[in-house]
Structures are given as structure tokens and as C-alpha cells.
Amino acid sequence: MSSSVDPTSIAIAVHGGAFAIPPGEYEAHRLGCRKALERGREVLLDGGSALDAVEAAVRALEDDGSFDAGRGSFLDETGTVSLDAGIMDGATLKTGSIAAGIGIRNAVTVARRVLESPHAVIVGEGARLFAERTGCDVCDPAEMVHPRELARWQAAGGGGGGPNWASQLFGDTVGAVALDAQGNLAAATSTGGSPGKPRGRVGDSPFVGAGLFADNRSAATSTTGHGERIIPLVWAKAVADLVERGHAAPQAATMGLTMLDRLDAKGGIIVLDRQGNVGVAWNTPAMAFAAWPAGVGGARPEIKDGPRA
Numbered sequence: 001m002s003s004s005v006d007p008t009s010i011a012i013a014v015h016g017g018a019f020a021i022p023p024g025e026y027e028a029h030r031l032g033c034r035k036a037l038e039r040g041r042e043v044l045l046d047g048g049s050a051l052d053a054v055e056a057a058v059r060a061l062e063d064d065g066s067f068d069a070g071r072g073s074f075l076d077e078t079g080t081v082s083l084d085a086g087i088m089d090g091a092t093l094k095t096g097s098i099a100a101g102i103g104i105r106n107a108v109t110v111a112r113r114v115l116e117s118p119h120a121v122i123v124g125e126g127a128r129l130f131a132e133r134t135g136c137d138v139c140d141p142a143e144m145v146h147p148r149e150l151a152r153w154q155a156a157g158g159g160g161g162g163p164n165w166a167s168q169l170f171g172d173t174v175g176a177v178a179l180d181a182q183g184n185l186a187a188a189t190s191t192g193g194s195p196g197k198p199r200g201r202v203g204d205s206p207f208v209g210a211g212l213f214a215d216n217r218s219a220a221t222s223t224t225g226h227g228e229r230i231i232p233l234v235w236a237k238a239v240a241d242l243v244e245r246g247h248a249a250p251q252a253a254t255m256g257l258t259m260l261d262r263l264d265a266k267g268g269i270i271v272l273d274r275q276g277n278v279g280v281a282w283n284t285p286a287m288a289f290a291a292w293p294a295g296v297g298g299a300r301p302e303i304k305d306g307p308r309a
């Protein structure tokens, strides 16, 4: 660990989705978020960038298996895991996203490679080709099917039908926001989307402005919830704009919930401002998250975590 990084100058928050988390899964979701938070914080304490930290934290959530991302993802109507992810650097406004990626282990890392390329978004079969070409971990798509999700898919009758769209509560998408010692912000979001989704369906998560946003002039945000309603609200950017207009992250997150009312959308958001304040807000029964705001540098610092009912 680098001693040159002031531990009180960095901040990070992660989430594991906002929905009707079954109480029996609270502990796994809380633990998964805590581990991811620690992973991202280690990166920041080592002098890594906010971009490195959000990638590392989201990779941990993708690998956890408890969440609708990476190896825990819901299956689409064909019984396949199809991944969407986005990442954004608040210092340069560079972005990278993939959508409907199949046979990819860590969608956020492929998104990071896209960010480092001349492109912004790569989808479908092209996302896997791009992942291979840039040295990311690819696999047989069957390897991404979690037994828990196969059972869920089979119990739902297999094939299409999708979630209960009327209830709008279906996802444990993951995300992270970070502030590094240089004062730069970054955000990332990753998901398997909604259960039983149509082949090729893409929600808000990989879309800059809807599923994530980061700008050193405002804030870093990562959202979760009903993608079809979050997209038209351009929710991640709209909430970051509140910070630019002078609201601290906690206030902006709470104010952001009222934006969802217009479309009767359900979801949650994490917000981090440049002072290292963290805001978390949701209008679903629960949200899984963990946050380490700036100003907390002790050996056993406070970690605020969820899910909360």
C-alpha cells in the first residue's frame, strides 16, 4: 500500500441493485458489496485511479455470483447470459460500453477496453470479438449460466415472458463510483438485465447519462432499476446535474427519486461528489450498497452499507 495517498482524500461507493431483495439474500448482497468496496478502496489506497477502482469493484461484484451481473446474471428468453456494462472517466469524459455481450466473463473490463479504444459502444457478437482481440476473458456462453438462474428460468417455464413488468422490480444490477487522490471521479455499471428478457434487449445500464455518469465538474453516478423508464429520464446525468447546481451528493440522490415519479419508475442510485460525499437513494423495498465517504481514514473506519428495508 502506498503511504503517499491520504486515506481521508479518497471515496468509493458500490451497489448491488435496488428491488425487492428477498430477506434471505440480504446477507450475501451486503457481504458482496462490502468485499467489492474493499477491493476498490485498496486500488485507491495503492494510488490507483478512480477508473481503476470502479473497474476493480465492479469486477468483484460480477465475480461474486450473488448479483445480476457477470456469473450471477439472469438468463434471457433463450436461456443465455447477455451482458451490458458501461464505464466513464470524469476527468476526460471518455466512455466505454458494451451491450448484449455473450461469452464474456467481466463485461466492465471489456467496457474499459472500449473506453481506451477510439470507440464508445460495441454490441453483440462484436463485443465478444473485441473482448478477444483486447485480451479479455472470454468463455463458452454456457459457462456463464449460474445453476440458481437456470432453476429460476426453468421455474418460469423457460423461454420468453420476461419479468413481471408491471411490478417493475427485477434487478440486482451492480455499479460503483469513486474519487481518487488526484480528485478525479469515475463511474461504472454492469448487468445481466432483466430475467427472461427478449434476445438483444438492452436496459439503461450501459448508456452514459442513463445507467452511469461521471464528470469532475459535477458528480459520479450509477443507477439501477427499470431500464426502459430510466433511459428516457436520462437519470444518471440528471442527478449529476443537481450536484453541478450546488447540491451535495446525499441531497441530489434524494431529489433524484422525485424524477422517477413522473414515469412511475422504480430504482436506486449512488452519487459521489468531488468533496467525497456519498448519496444513496431508492424507491424500491431495498437496495444493496456499501459506501466509504471521504474524510474517513482510520484503521477501522465506518462503512455504511445496505440493503435497507
Ligand code: ASP
Pocket: 017, 018, 068, 170, 171, 172, 173, 191, 192, 193, 194, 202, 203, 204, 205, 223, 224, 225, 226, 227, 228
Ligand atoms: N437497470 C437494469 C436493466 O434495466 C436492471 C437493474 O437495474 O437491475 O437492465
